Amino acid sequence: MLKYQQIAAEIEKYIEDNALQQGDKLPVLETLMAQFEVSKSTITKSLDLLEKKGVVFQVRGSGIFVRRHKRKGYISLLSNQGFKENLEDFNITSEVIELEVRKPTKEVALALNIELNEDVYYIKRVRYINGQTLCLEESFYNKSIITYLNKEIASESIFYYIREGLGLKVGFSDMYLHVDKLNEEEAKYLGLKKGEPKLYVETLFHLTNGQPFDFSKVTYNYEQSQFFIQTNSQFL
Amino acid sequence: MLKYQQIAAEIEKYIEDNALQQGDKLPVLETLMAQFEVSKSTITKSLDLLEKKGVVFQVRGSGIFVRRHKRKGYISLLSNQGFKENLEDFNITSEVIELEVRKPTKEVALALNIELNEDVYYIKRVRYINGQTLCLEESFYNKSIITYLNKEIASESIFYYIREGLGLKVGFSDMYLHVDKLNEEEAKYLGLKKGEPKLYVETLFHLTNGQPFDFSKVTYNYEQSQFFIQTNSQFL
DNA sequence: TAGTGGTCTAGACCACTAT
């Protein structure tokens, strides 16, 4: 683990262990430099990382402060991976409805940047949170990257398997979302009624090298899904 | 403007002007260092900024590549400001329903971190996109920070006024969102029917120094609102 | 193994905040 990641982790743990609240001040840069015995740039890099994660905010001329949000029970939309890891506080389970190798539709081929005659893993799951239906998920994995999948893996965390089992590095993703009304099939799987609201999210996941490997379409149960996003003012 | 911001802007403009596509390779670091006559750290900082903005992605050992998403007409959820600036391609207008100074509710006082006897500006607007209703917005501004507002400002971009008129620096924000059914009043303002879907978003905006200054509640017209989020793998 | 991006340092100087 790199120095700046290690230091970031320690600072985060310190905030957690001491239950620091929004606005609480952290030691000044010079102190942190001395404490961790690193240069200013390294500490700065650690703090920038924590700032991106929404853990602290830095104010020039003033100090470094803890950033916290108040509401619990919200799912972070930005954690670029399955929920399994994101929602450790919750009890997430999956029921695999379907898993097979098939040829992509035009839409899927375009998203995954593959030919129509290449193979994809198609997985359809219903995911549960604390026993309630959370969402219906259909995923398409590029089989030339995700070379093997089975029901056992799919009923656990696929992303964990991708990273630890296959040794792949998940990079960035593009999410498209809108609100609509449930159709008959979606309503059935989620235990709701046709015409009730849904949040519909399509996500294209890429490896760190830019290759798209997973295109997924998720329909959320509106009764169970509260989402949370932390924004930084990185856009001028 | 700082060097690294200037360089980032120039690189972004270069990508735009040459209509570069996802995966197109940019010059290597050494070339960029020479071209802009700056040190490696500065170029790196520019590229990190562009990476945060979702404009490029960097692959160690390989190169720097353009990142693009394919879909047009989606509103970015992460642009931490009004839409006015975010959606220059669209025609966004606002109708101010109500604007007054009032005392906060407990909920608002808690969010804005003020006392119940302090003043807030309350603004209720309907926003339109290309002539259709986009959303119903209720905002509460801490009056000790946003000292003055009027209908004219509120019918244009309030955030532009906050930055340029008041000289304040907008920092981070926390967004909470869920899907639900429209109530009678919301349906009326949006021109929809009671019980139809809505996306409901509460956002708490802070200045760069961490002070919350705006708590807003927005109900979106599900027919008009498609959202877009770019994620980076900053979370391990 | 050559090429490319990433980490880390030590230090100078700058810009903003608080008093």
Next chain:
DNA sequence: TAGTGGTCTAGACCACTAG
């Protein structure tokens, strides 16, 4: 004006990718 975070440099060395 003292204190604090931000920018920028020059350079050494490291880690990953691709041919």
